Amino acid sequence: MERKLLPGKPHPLGATVTSQGTNFAIYSENATRVTVCFFDDDGKQTDCVDLKETTAFVWHGLVKDIKPGQRYGYRVDGPWDPANGHRFNPAKLLVDPYAEAIAGEPDHKGPIYPYDVMSGDDMKKDEQDSAAYTPKSVVVDGHFDWGNDCPPETPIAESIIYEMHVRGFSKRNPDIPEKLRGTYAGLAHESSIAYLRKLGVTAVELLPVHHFIDEGHLADRGLHDYWGYNTLGYFAPMARYSSSGDDGQQVVEFKEMVKALHAAGIEVILDVVYNHTCEGNEKGPMLSFKGVDNSVYYRTVQDSPQHYMDYTGTGNTLNVYHPQVLKLLMDSLRYWVTEMHVDGFRFDLASTLARELHDVNKLGAFFDTIHQDPTLADVKLIAEPWDVGEGGYQVGNFPVLWAEWNGKYRDTVRRFWKGDNGVLSDFAYRICGSSDLYQGDGRKPSASINFITAHDGFTLCDLVSYNEKHNEANGDNNTDGADNNDSWNMGAEGPTDDENVNNLRERQTRNFLTTLLLSQGVPMIAGGDEFARSQMGNNNCYCQDNELTWYDWNLDEPRKRLHDFTAQLIQLRKDHPNLHRRKFFQDSQIRGSVVRDVTWFGTDGNELSEEVWNEPWSKSVAVMFNGKTLNQMDEDGQKIVDDSFLIIFNASDQGVEYTLPDPPSKSPWRQVLDTENIADPFAESETHDKAIVGGRAIRVYSDSVESVAKSASKQRPARTI
Numbered sequence: 001m002e003r004k005l006l007p008g009k010p011h012p013l014g015a016t017v018t019s020q021g022t023n024f025a026i027y028s029e030n031a032t033r034v035t036v037c038f039f040d041d042d043g044k045q046t047d048c049v050d051l052k053e054t055t056a057f058v059w060h061g062l063v064k065d066i067k068p069g070q071r072y073g074y075r076v077d078g079p080w081d082p083a084n085g086h087r088f089n090p091a092k093l094l095v096d097p098y099a100e101a102i103a104g105e106p107d108h109k110g111p112i113y114p115y116d117v118m119s120g121d122d123m124k125k126d127e128q129d130s131a132a133y134t135p136k137s138v139v140v141d142g143h144f145d146w147g148n149d150c151p152p153e154t155p156i157a158e159s160i161i162y163e164m165h166v167r168g169f170s171k172r173n174p175d176i177p178e179k180l181r182g183t184y185a186g187l188a189h190e191s192s193i194a195y196l197r198k199l200g201v202t203a204v205e206l207l208p209v210h211h212f213i214d215e216g217h218l219a220d221r222g223l224h225d226y227w228g229y230n231t232l233g234y235f236a237p238m239a240r241y242s243s244s245g246d247d248g249q250q251v252v253e254f255k256e257m258v259k260a261l262h263a264a265g266i267e268v269i270l271d272v273v274y275n276h277t278c279e280g281n282e283k284g285p286m287l288s289f290k291g292v293d294n295s296v297y298y299r300t301v302q303d304s305p306q307h308y309m310d311y312t313g314t315g316n317t318l319n320v321y322h323p324q325v326l327k328l329l330m331d332s333l334r335y336w337v338t339e340m341h342v343d344g345f346r347f348d349l350a351s352t353l354a355r356e357l358h359d360v361n362k363l364g365a366f367f368d369t370i371h372q373d374p375t376l377a378d379v380k381l382i383a384e385p386w387d388v389g390e391g392g393y394q395v396g397n398f399p400v401l402w403a404e405w406n407g408k409y410r411d412t413v414r415r416f417w418k419g420d421n422g423v424l425s426d427f428a429y430r431i432c433g434s435s436d437l438y439q440g441d442g443r444k445p446s447a448s449i450n451f452i453t454a455h456d457g458f459t460l461c462d463l464v465s466y467n468e469k470h471n472e473a474n475g476d477n478n479t480d481g482a483d484n485n486d487s488w489n490m491g492a493e494g495p496t497d498d499e500n501v502n503n504l505r506e507r508q509t510r511n512f513l514t515t516l517l518l519s520q521g522v523p524m525i526a527g528g529d530e531f532a533r534s535q536m537g538n539n540n541c542y543c544q545d546n547e548l549t550w551y552d553w554n555l556d557e558p559r560k561r562l563h564d565f566t567a568q569l570i571q572l573r574k575d576h577p578n579l580h581r582r583k584f585f586q587d588s589q590i591r592g593s594v595v596r597d598v599t600w601f602g603t604d605g606n607e608l609s610e611e612v613w614n615e616p617w618s619k620s621v622a623v624m625f626n627g628k629t630l631n632q633m634d635e636d637g638q639k640i641v642d643d644s645f646l647i648i649f650n651a652s653d654q655g656v657e658y659t660l661p662d663p664p665s666k667s668p669w670r671q672v673l674d675t676e677n678i679a680d681p682f683a684e685s686e687t688h689d690k691a692i693v694g695g696r697a698i699r700v701y702s703d704s705v706e707s708v709a710k711s712a713s714k715q716r717p718a719r720t721i
Helices: 166-170 184-188 190-199 216-220 249-263 289-297 323-338 350-354 365-371 407-418 424-431 435-441 499-518 557-575 610-614
Strands: 014-017 021-027 033-039 045-050 053-055 058-064 071-077 121-125 136-138 161-164 203-206 210-212 231-237 267-272 304-308 344-347 380-383 403-405 448-450 522-526 588-590 593-595 598-601 620-625 644-650 656-659 670-674 690-693 697-703
Touching: 021 071, 021 289, 033 058, 071 289, 161 166, 166 184, 184 190, 184 249, 190 249, 190 557, 231 249, 231 323, 249 267, 267 323, 267 380, 289 323, 323 365, 350 365, 407 424, 407 448, 407 499, 424 610, 424 620, 499 522, 499 557, 499 644, 499 697, 557 670, 644 690, 690 697
Parallel strands: 161 203, 161 522, 203 267, 267 344, 344 380, 380 403, 403 448, 448 522
Antiparallel strands: 014 021, 021 058, 033 045, 033 071, 053 058, 071 136, 210 231, 588 593, 598 620, 620 644, 644 697, 656 690, 670 697
């Protein structure tokens, strides 16, 4: 079949449907020929068209009568010169870097590698056609009826983030039709929505949904990439999570999911992987960027361009320093906000994006570009502030518009409740919003994304159940995953029938969740921690797409009890702006006198002495958050006044008697939470001058005042998209 070709336009990049057909545009500086090829639903190549026009290195043309649903790919010719970073090979079919949908899986046993695999010589070109073994790009019609979609626009200071996996969350939910389980539609199902609303979270942070592939070594073992940090396409939602096929309907299904979550008042944050791709190093497959223009899209070693700079531990690093790659990332971000209506992004290994030459530069081009972009000005930007390169650990060093995963919070809180010596002072900084990390550059407590567990590492259940990792199922002889987890099994490794051990584990879990949700900053809960989801000690489940990682919805009494506890704890936080302050603690002037907004107390009811702060054995402390000193106004201009809270943390094994300090108001302290109380931890009771706080427990007291300005109850204007 001979296709009619018109000159078309160089922008936008990708495949754009018009009244005449589809415009194709792809960027390649060093190519000598670019061909777009078309395929039927069975993967058979039907015809190809050379793109004749080039404008500023963009190859483009409008192909008549190409309609949505059409599968296509590129063949790009140019120099085969690996020694100088060029690896053009027209025998290898390439996915469009701007593809909005991708169909099919790569076959690693097929000739998807650009070099002679048999010899292992990556300088020797392989001429075998890869088309039958590679995924195909799909032309997409982006029209969608968003109706009255209104993003919730929850201020980040009021956010409660739930990190979750699209597939794992609903895969075993019996209340969802089987076809929809593990899909975008499964997450949008009324059962899923009802659960998230009852729990009380304000945002879901989805593990990567950009289209990714399985790594070859996992395929050889019969395993699958589960987490998704192996990106092939930055515009395409992962087809594996679609219940409606891979011919472009995955785009519609994703939009329907976002629309349903927004209707329930829940924001959608994407975990995005802009630091590397699935193509690996010089021995990796050629599926897209490597064949489109290797020296443009990847950072190569300056003195040896045959090899790749690797700040990610995956074999390659995207060349964000190049204007076209920077444009690719910005176009992708804007696409997901404007076309897919997502509310924010968590950037994997974000330090890599700040490396202009070698050193991390927080004022690098990537951040400068984001900061001036009006489309991204109102979305949530969260950094994982480290990579594996030298100087990559950058907690506390990102620019002012960014929040960060606070790895120091995680480590300190784990060590405190494990009972380590000498962490009390650092623990105090962490639960007060980590002012030592974020206050100096103009940021606020909301810059700290507090977490104790995440997808990478132990679940909370496993954190209190295992001393050692148990990753044998991954096939690497238990050598993968972190060795130092700051975990404690309470005296038995893994599941046990010992009632005392199980009671202590349950109490420690409540301690962790209470600490997380009563700390200043923004809490992030790892999905399933609220009902003790276990991975049986595996702390690196990146390749376990099975019942080891899928959420088990058959809750026994202890797991249901923990879920209800978490939901009540979330509601307590949401009800009180004193527990999610927008500013760091700073003493206030009231009627001419200084009023302390945060005070630390020892067991005698007096302020904690410097001597106790510095003692390595100090494992118990009380802190008071003064609700009269918020220095905040509500949306009607009224001063916000809230309850004060006295929180006593006791990480020692023995109970500790505390003399309670006087409350800031005339109202007496009332006990509102005791993590030692299994049956009814939120039972309220009046208190006296003294209280005995049990070993490994938290007590929370409140003085009741009339709260002004319910923090999250008012409708906010919609973001312009």
